Amino acid sequence: MSAGAPRPRPAADPPAISTGPAGADLLDAVVRLLRLLDHPEDLPVLAPLIEQEIMGRLLTGPHAAAVRQIGRTDSGLALVGRAIRWIRDNYAEPLRIADLAALAAMSPSAFHRHFRAITAMSPLQFQKRIRLQEARSLLAVRPGDVAGVGHLVGYDSPSQFNREYRRLFGAPPGLDAARLRAAAGAQGGRRLP
Numbered sequence: 001m002s003a004g005a006p007r008p009r010p011a012a013d014p015p016a017i018s019t020g021p022a023g024a025d026l027l028d029a030v031v032r033l034l035r036l037l038d039h040p041e042d043l044p045v046l047a048p049l050i051e052q053e054i055m056g057r058l059l060t061g062p063h064a065a066a067v068r069q070i071g072r073t074d075s076g077l078a079l080v081g082r083a084i085r086w087i088r089d090n091y092a093e094p095l096r097i098a099d100l101a102a103l104a105a106m107s108p109s110a111f112h113r114h115f116r117a118i119t120a121m122s123p124l125q126f127q128k129r130i131r132l133q134e135a136r137s138l139l140a141v142r143p144g145d146v147a148g149v150g151h152l153v154g155y156d157s158p159s160q161f162n163r164e165y166r167r168l169f170g171a172p173p174g175l176d177a178a179r180l181r182a183a184a185g186a187q188g189g190r191r192l193p
Helices: 024-038 040-060 064-071 076-089 097-103 108-119 123-141 146-152 158-169 173-187
Strands: none
Touching: 024 040, 040 064, 076 097, 076 108, 076 123, 097 108, 108 123, 123 146, 123 158, 123 173, 146 158, 146 173, 158 173
């Protein structure tokens, strides 16, 4: 609100993700914020001010419409965000588009259109991605129970779980989990510069 008078609402919600060049002023503020990591004693006072400057530059820059929709409770992003949260919290549950559309206060067709514009995938594809990412995390700590992990994240068929896991991560679940654990073990003693 402090960034100036509200702009007229666009006819359609802007895309949830967009890219473009960052101006010199925005980059300067980001660099100053990162430099505060070298001075932790200054973080409590200066970080909020620089964060506010960054937000102000984003709200008045070329992608202001996309940034502004984050704070609007009636934007497609906010409405679909309710359904996205439900999917993330209940990824192992069966998905009913009509229920998700009702949660987002939209018709099923409008919900599907907004969901795809925001996530670049259908609700079912999104749920599958969440399930498989959660399975990957679980397999890192439960290496010997591939079928159990598949069932835990919502797959009834171990072969379907294996097929979809391999398609997303490029290796079957057991092999991928072993690779991840080996990589984590190799980096255990190293620190980032």
